[in-house]
Amino acid sequence: MFSGAEPLVIGVAPIYLLLGNNFYFYYSGVRPLTDGTELLVGRDGELSWLVGWIRDVAAGRGHAVLVDGEPGIGKSALVRAACAAAAAAECQVFWGAGDELGQALPLLPLLDALEITPGSRDPRREAISKLLRGGAVAGQGTDLAAAASEQLIALVDELCEDRPAVLVVDELQWADRTTVAVWSRLARSVRQLPLLLIGVLRPVPRRDDLRSLFRLVGAAERLRLGRLADPAVLELVAALAGGKPGEELAQLADGAAGNPLYLTELVDALSRSSCLAVDTAGVVELTGAATPDSLPEAIADRLGFLPEQAQGVLRAAALLGVGFSVADLVTVTDTPLAELLPALDEARAAGVLVAAGDDLAFRHPLIREALYDEMPTAVRVAWHQAAAWALAEASAPVERVARQLLPMVSTTDSRVPVPAWAVRWLLKVATLLIGQAPVVAVALLRRAVRDAPLDDAVTGALACRLADAYYRVDNIAQAERIASRALDRVRDPDVRVDLHTTVVQCRGSTGRAAESLDALDEALTQPGLEPRHRAKLLVLIARTHRDLGDVATAGEVATAALVELGPAEDRWATGWALHLLSLAAMSRGDWDGALPLFERAMAIVRGDPALIDLTLLLRINQSVTLGALDRLTEALAAAAQARELADRTGSAVRLAQAQGTIGQVLLGAGRWDDALTEVDVVPDDRKEPAVACGDHGVAAIIHFHRGETADAHRRLDLAALHAERLGDRVVDPLARARGLAFEHAGAPDRALAVLTAAMTGEDVSQELLAEAARLAAAAGDKQIVVEIEARVSALAAESPIPHRSALALYCRGLLEQDGTMLLRAADGYRDAGRPLSRARALEAAAVAFAQDRDDDRGSARTAFTHATDVYAELEAQWDVARLRAMFRAFGIRRGPTVKHRQATHGWDSLTPTEGRIAALVVEGMSNPQIAARLYLSPRTVGTHVSHILTKLGVHSRIDIAREAARHQS
Structure with a gap:
């Protein structure tokens, strides 16, 4: 390409280039260099690669590409040339850049690239802007950056639905970790989107998250630019x-x-x-x-040719970053735009500044660095403080003000104080800043606490927010230390309750919940407490008892909190007290009693941004309760609502819990393919240990039943990585999976030992009890079956839930070897919508009939056939094979085999859900649209689409449509 002496000139005149197979691109209008031109010389090979990837994305096949090299080597010029080609091919082009000043603030490059600004006429963009500015949620437990990340990914999906897109993040080495995480997420999804994702970065600094991008992209889609040849x-x-x-x-x-x-x-x-x-x-x-x-x-020589007035304006602009808003420049210089224009025009004419959409930018980051670095540190910090004050007075977004304050706390001169106005501003925006950028909040609040007077009431409020910020960045020890110290000097009861809340959370998360009880009891005796303060402290005591496993006492103290509150209104205290009462009901198996408590609590906390985390907890436990009541459809709906809210508010912990709940409900409902997808939607590193163990346990159970032993053991190995942090805590699906592992290994006695060891406590699942009863009956250990039967019969008598009544019949049938009773149990499990339990009961009935002295072979064959059919519908091939071997010993053979999915690749290998999603992909629907149609999350749809691409052996959504047409023909 580009042979001959003439260089490629961008911006001087339009140039047509023939790029193979009669594929033309029209280059024009990229950001100019010194005299309005941009020269691209010696990069023919690299540009040909980018053009090839543009051709692919125009045809619907996405790529993720990294372009790296030293500063000034021509990375951005190369990518701009490719972007001009992409625009000529009618692709959308989006460009954002990292900035050394803004690297602690989340998502700025992507917000800039995708034009996320307040007042946007696009509803999706306006929603993201409003979210980051606290307009939707800003309460405890919310992560605004994580929530915005999900919205940004959905926006990219929708943009790619309109037409192919190129998204560039320049200066990626300065991007915040959330931006890098979103880039990584998008890179994993480019097979599903007509998206060319380009990251441009320098060799240093080379952070761990950036290294992972190189591993993700691979050598085939990496362009390393070296020095130009002579x-x-x-x-x-x-x-x-x-x-x-x-x-x-x-x-x-x-x-x-x-x-x-x-x-x-x-x-x-x-x-x-x-x-x-x-x-x-x-x-x-x-x-x-x-x-x-x-x-x-x-570069200094270029700047030296500018008049002093223009240099002063440029120094102010350098404070704002490589790219900056002219409106912000007007604000921080306190100069009318008309007076700034001559200096800006001179800077543009001199090749220092260039247009960047509606804003301006330094032509190259090194030019801005030269201006910035020539200022003495003390002068620079003073200018930043002045800029921050001006922006705050103009009600600029929180992140813009914080960006100007950060140099004050990052300077090595620790004598630089936090101005009084900044302390007041921090108190006003602390909750929003913690939700949006907790690392930044820690840095600013820490310096503010240091500089505030020890006896100032403001100090206590600052310390309270600082402890919250440390808790959010997972520095639990520091959060507890700061909150505890503040308790020694703060007297305001509202602040003290908040501080006690932080201390309780810290100690609970580190297994030291008991240490909080004495302090909380003493706090109740302090003078000047109102009923709402006492109620809140009682709730904290109840939560502590709950953390210690004493759920009954937690319920009693929660009741006392409601009594203490009386007619006074406090949504936090009332909501938490009702939540704790519902947990007490759940722990003793009183599902009917728990459900109205959830409904009361939800009515109280609904719509309160400060109670988002409690709302999520209530909704997730409501789903568990509905599942226990055999209201499986409602259980899935409640968990899906929790998932949507967790996604929208950025609550990673609750999102993982909601996904885990969905996986367990789907396991019980027999929707095993969907369960396998749902438990993998959230990566393990974003799950609590119990959730990760539960998810891998669900998957292992399914794999064992399907005879996929290697996959099952892989899941158990992954669970073991998290189980060490659980201590003696029992995770029900994992215990059942470990029991199945011993069964597969021919050690049913060890399987039974695993299950009986997990039967401690009141809240043991009915599925685990049923499995233990089955193994005990097979081993001839009737005593265990008797104990389980007494336990479940008492529960069934209290609350005749279908699966409870079925389990009581199942246990009695096992004890009495009564085939008819076991068939009744199977009918109960059918009514409860639990196919695996039904198959187990049918299997036991068939065995009972086959062993009957009256030789009831007809009933045995019928029960055996029905059990085999149910197992086959679940694709539980291990159970089918085991059952057939068992009944061959009785001389009973089943009839025609039920047809089930055999293929592992190709169209016939798709699950029912995958088939529905593939059909909607063929219709041209995006992942968010499919999610809305099928009441799934976009993450789940993305996982399904990834599975579809793998099974069909294709590379894009367009290929799915082609495969569909081929299959239908």
């Missing part, structure tokens, strides 16, 4: 200087180490100094004068 250096210098470089100029250019930016600045500096002359042969010669010895010196 012929390309001479070609570039010739284009910049207006003629063939002479010997001296060529030698001087050789010292630029093939760096295009250095070459550009060097030649421009020589030109400004009138040090270049073109002879009659068109050779450019040096005419003397000093030349810049380095790239920084060359």
Whole structure:
């Protein structure tokens, strides 16, 4: 490509390029360099790769690409040229960049790229903007950046639905970790989207999360730009200087180490100094004068040619970052736009600034760095403080003000105090800042607490918020230390209750809940407490007892809290007290009594942003309760509501819990393919240990029943990585999976031991009790079956829930070897919507009939056939094979085999849900649209689409449509 002497010039005139297979691109209008042109020389090979990927994305096949190299090597120019080609191919192009000043603030490059601004006419963009500014949620437990991440991913999905898109994040090495995480998520989904995702970055700093991107992308989609080759250096210098470089100029250019930016600045500096002359042969010669010895010196030379007024404006702009809003520049300089325009025009004419959409930007980050670094640190910090004050007074978004305050706390001069106005501003926005950028909140609040007077009432409020921020960044020890120290000097009862709440959370999360009880009891005796304060403290005591496993006492104290509250209104105390009462009911198996408590609590906390976490807990436990009452459809709906709210508010912990609840309900309902998908939607590193163990336990149970032993043991190994942190805590699905592992290994006695060891406590699942009864009956240990039967019969008598009554019949049938009773149990499980339990009961009935002295072979064959059919519908091949072997010993053979899915690849291997999703993909629907149609989450749909692509062996959604047409023909 681009053979010949003429370089590719972007922005001077339109150029048509033939790029293979009669595929044309029209290049024009990218960001200019010094004189309005942008030269791209010596990058033919790299550009051809990018153009090939653009061709792919235009055809519906996405890619994730990393372009890396040293500063000034031409990374951005190369990608801009590719973006011009993409725009000519009618692709959408979105460009954002990281910034060293803003790297602690989440998502700024993506917000800039996707034009997320207040007042946007696009509803999705406006919703994201409102979310990040606390307009939707900002309560405890919310992570605004995580919530916005989900919304951004959904927005990209919708944009790609309109037409193919290119999304570039330049200066990725300065991007915050949330941006990098979103980039990684998008990179994993490019097979599903017509998206070319490009990350542009320098070799350093090389953080762990950035290294993971290189592993994710792989060598095939990585472009590393090195120095220009000597012929390309001479070609570039010739284009910049207006003629063939002479010997001296060529030698001087050789010292630029093939760096295009250095070459550009060097030649421009020589030109400004009138040090270049073109002879009659068109050779450019040096005419003397000093030349810049380095790239920084060359940039300084360019800036030195500007008037002092323009340099002052540029220094103020440098405080705002590489890209900046002209409105913000007007605010921080307190200068009318009309007075700024001459300086800005001069800076643009000199090649220092360029247009960037509706805003301005420094032509290259190194130019901005030169301006910024020449200011003494003390002066720079003072300017930042002044800029922060001006932006705060103008009610600028929180992140813009915080960005200007951060240099104050990052300077090595710890004597720089936090201004009084900044303390007041921090108190006002602390909750929002913690939700949006907890790391930034820690840095600013820590310095504010240090500088505030020890006896100032403001200090206690600041310390309270600082402890919250430390808790959010998982520095539990520091959060507890700060909250405990503040309790020694704070007297305001509202602040003290908040501090006690933080201490209780910290100690509970580190297994030291008991340490809180004495302090809370003492707090109740303090003078000046109102009923709402006492009620809140009683709730904290109840929560502590709950953490210690004493749920009954927790319920009693929660009742006392409601009595203490009386007619006074406090949504937090009332909601938490009702939640604790519902947990007490659940623990003793009183599901009917728990459900109205959830409904009362939900009515109280609904819509309160400060109670989002409690709302999620209530909804998740409501789903568990509905599942226990055999109201499986309602249980899934409640868990889906919790999932949607957790996604929307960025509550990663509750999202994982909601997904785990959905997985367990689907397991019981026999929707095993869907269960396998749901438990993998959230990655393990975002789950609590119990949730991760439960999810892997669900998957292992399914794999064992399906005879996929290797996959089942892989799941158990993954669960073991988390189980160490649980201590003696029992995770029901994991215990059942471990029992199945011993059964598969031919050790049913050890399987029974695992299950009986897990039967402690009142809240043991009915499924675990049924499995233990089955194994005990098979082993001839009737005593265990008797104990289980007495336990479940008592529960069934109290609350005749279908699966409870079925379990009581099942246990009695096992004890009495009564086939008819076991068939009644199977009917009860059918009514309860629990196919695996039904198959177990039918199997036991068939065995009872086969062992009957009256030789009831007909009933045995019928029960055996029905059990086999149910197992086959679940694709439980291990159970089918085991059952057939068992009944061959009785001389009973089943009839025709039930047809089930055998294929592992191709269209016939798709599950029913995958088939429905594939059909909607063929219709052209995006993942969010499919999610809305099928009442799934976009994450779940994305996982399904990934499975579809793998099973069909294709690379894009367009390929799915082709496969569908081929299958139908």
